[in-house]
Amino acid sequence: MTTSSALYDVPGPKALARHRLYGGLALLVIAALIGWVVYMLFHTHQFTYQKWMPFEYRGVQDLLLRGLGNTLRAFAWTVVFALPFGALFAAGRLSDHRAVRWFSTLVVEFFRAMPLLVMIFFIFVAMKVQPLWALVAGLTLYNGSVLAEVFRAGVLAVPKGQREAAFALGLRKTQVMTYILVPQANRAMLPTIISQLVVALKDTSLGFLITYEEFLHAGKLIATNLDYDLPFIPVVIVIVPVYIGMCLLLSWLARWVEKRGRRSPKVRGGAPIAKAGVVMGLPPEAQ
Amino acid sequence: MKVLTDNFSIYWHGFLGTLELTVVSAVLALLLGVLTASFRVSPVRPLRAFGTGWVTVLRNTPLTLLFFVVVLGLPRFDIVLPFFTFAVLALGCYTSAFVCEALRSGINTVPSGQGEAARSLGMTFGQTLGTVVLPQAYRSVVAPIGSVMIALAKNTAIAGSFSVVELLGTYRTINELGYSILWTFVWIAVGYLIITLAISAIFNLLERRAAVSR
Numbered sequence: 001m002t003t004s005s006a007l008y009d010v011p012g013p014k015a016l017a018r019h020r021l022y023g024g025l026a027l028l029v030i031a032a033l034i035g036w037v038v039y040m041l042f043h044t045h046q047f048t049y050q051k052w053m054p055f056e057y058r059g060v061q062d063l064l065l066r067g068l069g070n071t072l073r074a075f076a077w078t079v080v081f082a083l084p085f086g087a088l089f090a091a092g093r094l095s096d097h098r099a100v101r102w103f104s105t106l107v108v109e110f111f112r113a114m115p116l117l118v119m120i121f122f123i124f125v126a127m128k129v130q131p132l133w134a135l136v137a138g139l140t141l142y143n144g145s146v147l148a149e150v151f152r153a154g155v156l157a158v159p160k161g162q163r164e165a166a167f168a169l170g171l172r173k174t175q176v177m178t179y180i181l182v183p184q185a186n187r188a189m190l191p192t193i194i195s196q197l198v199v200a201l202k203d204t205s206l207g208f209l210i211t212y213e214e215f216l217h218a219g220k221l222i223a224t225n226l227d228y229d230l231p232f233i234p235v236v237i238v239i240v241p242v243y244i245g246m247c248l249l250l251s252w253l254a255r256w257v258e259k260r261g262r263r264s265p266k267v268r269g270g271a272p273i274a275k276a277g278v279v280m281g282l283p284p285e286a287q
Numbered sequence: 288m289k290v291l292t293d294n295f296s297i298y299w300h301g302f303l304g305t306l307e308l309t310v311v312s313a314v315l316a317l318l319l320g321v322l323t324a325s326f327r328v329s330p331v332r333p334l335r336a337f338g339t340g341w342v343t344v345l346r347n348t349p350l351t352l353l354f355f356v357v358v359l360g361l362p363r364f365d366i367v368l369p370f371f372t373f374a375v376l377a378l379g380c381y382t383s384a385f386v387c388e389a390l391r392s393g394i395n396t397v398p399s400g401q402g403e404a405a406r407s408l409g410m411t412f413g414q415t416l417g418t419v420v421l422p423q424a425y426r427s428v429v430a431p432i433g434s435v436m437i438a439l440a441k442n443t444a445i446a447g448s449f450s451v452v453e454l455l456g457t458y459r460t461i462n463e464l465g466y467s468i469l470w471t472f473v474w475i476a477v478g479y480l481i482i483t484l485a486i487s488a489i490f491n492l493l494e495r496r497a498a499v500s501r
Binding site: 008009015023026027040044046114115116117118121122125126198202206209216219223232233239243244248251 | 331332333334337343349350356359360406416420440443444448458462469472476480
C-alpha cells in the first residue's frame with residue numbers, strides 16, 4: 001500500500017471524521033445487503049429441517065465426498081499430464097530446429113486461443129470420449145499450453161551469463177538446459193505454476209457441463225431432489241466454501257513459495273520471478 | 288463449407304448472441320472493476336475490506352459454480368430475470384474481479400510523485416484518482432485489460448449450457464440436423480477466433496494510441 005497512500009494525505013481531524021462518516025455509511029450499506037440476504041434466506045424458508053435433512057444421510061454424504069474425490073481426481077490427472085505437456089512444448093519452442101519451433105508455437109498458440117469449453121465439448125461430443133478423459137484432455141491441452149509459456153518465460157529469464165558460461169565450460173545444449181537453466185528457472189517459476197494450477201482446479205467444474213460426476217454435479221443431484229424440498233440454497237452454502245477454500249489454499253501455497261523463494265539465500269541472484277503474462281500478454285489467472 | 292452455408296442463420300444467431308453477451312458483460316465488468324479498484328485504494332477502511340473480499344471470493348470461485356448460483360439460485364429469492372441477464376451478471380461480476388486487479392497493479396505503476404503533486408495542489412482523493420492517476424494508469428492497463436476481455440469472450444461459452452443463445456450452443460441444433468460434427472466445431476472455433484482476434488486488434492490499437500502520448 002505504499003503508492004496508494006500517495007493518493008491521499010494523512011487525514012487530519014476533519015478528514016478523519018469525514019472518513020469515519022463514509023466508513024459508517026459503507027458499513028450500513030454492506031450490513032443492509034447482508035441483512036437482506038439473511039432475511040431472504042429466512043423468508044424463503046431455507047433453514048427448515050426438511051431442507052437440511054439430506055446432509056444427515058449417509059448416502060448423500062457419500063455422494064458429495066465421491067463428487068469431491070472425482071473433482072480432485074480430474075485435477076490430479078490434469079497436473080500429471082499438463083506439466084510434461086508444458087515442458088515438452090516449452091522445449092519445442094526453445095528448440096534450435098525451425099520446424100519443431102514453428103510446430104510447437106502453432107500448437108501452444110492455438111490451444112491458448114480456443115475457449116476451453118469448446119475443446120472439452122469437441123473431445124466429448126465429436127470424439128465420443130468418456131467425460132473424465134474429455135475433461136482431463138481439454139484441461140491438459142489448455143493449461144499445458146499456458147504452462148509451456150510460463151516455462152519458456154522462466155528459462156528465458158535466467159541471466160544470459162549462466163548459459164554462456166555453461167557453453168564455455170563445454171556442456172552440450174541438453175546439458176545446459178537440464179543442469180543449468182531449468183534448475184534456476186524452476187525456483188522462480190514455481191509460484192506462477194501453482195497459480196496456473198489454481199485455474200486448472202477451478203476449471204474442473206466445467207466437467208459439470210459434460211455430465212462428469214464431480215462435486216458440482218453431486219450438488220445439483222441433491223439440489224433438484226423433490227423429496228428433500230429442493231434444497232438448492234443449502235447445497236450452495238455447503239459447496240461454495242469448499243471450492244473457495246480449496247482454491248485459496250492453493251493460492252496461499254503459491255504465495256508462501258514465492259515469499260520463501262525471495263528469502264532463501266540460495267536463490268538470491270537467480271532468475272526473477274517469471275510472469276507468463278508479461279511476455280505473452282495473457283495473465284495466467286485471467287481464465 | 289456446406290455446414291456453414293446451410294446453417295448460416297443458426298451460426299449467425301449464435302455468433303451475435305456471443306458478441307452481445309461479451310459486449311454487455313464487458314461494460315458491466317469494466318464499471319464494477321473501476322468501482323472496486325477505487326474502493327481498494329480508498330482511505331475508507333470498510334470500502335477497502337469490501338473490495339478485497341469481492342476480489343478474493345470471485346477470483347477463487349469457479350465460473351461454472353457462479354453461473355450455477357446465479358442462474359438457479361437467484362430465482363429462489365424471487366428474483367426472476369431473463370437468462371441473458373443472469374449470464375451477464377455472472378460473467379460481469381466474475382470478470383470485474385480480474386479487471387480490478389489489473390487496474391490496481393496499473394495504479395501502482397504510476398509514480399508516487401504524481402499523486403503527491405496532485406495532493407499538494409489541494410486535490411481531493413476523488414480528483415487525484417480520477418483526473419491524475421487513473422488517466423496515467425490507463426496506459427499500462429490497456430494490455431492486461433485486453434487479455435481479461437479475451438478471457439471473458441472465451442468464458443461466454445459457459446452461458447450456452449445455461450439456456451442462453453450463443454455460439455457453442457449451436458452445435459446441438461446443427462448436430463441434430465445430421466451434419467458432420469467435425470466441421471460444425473471447426474466453424475464454431477472460427478467464430479470464436481474472429482471475436483478474440485477482433486478484441487486483441489482493438490486493444491492493440493488502443494495501446495498504440497495511448498503509447499503516443501508517453
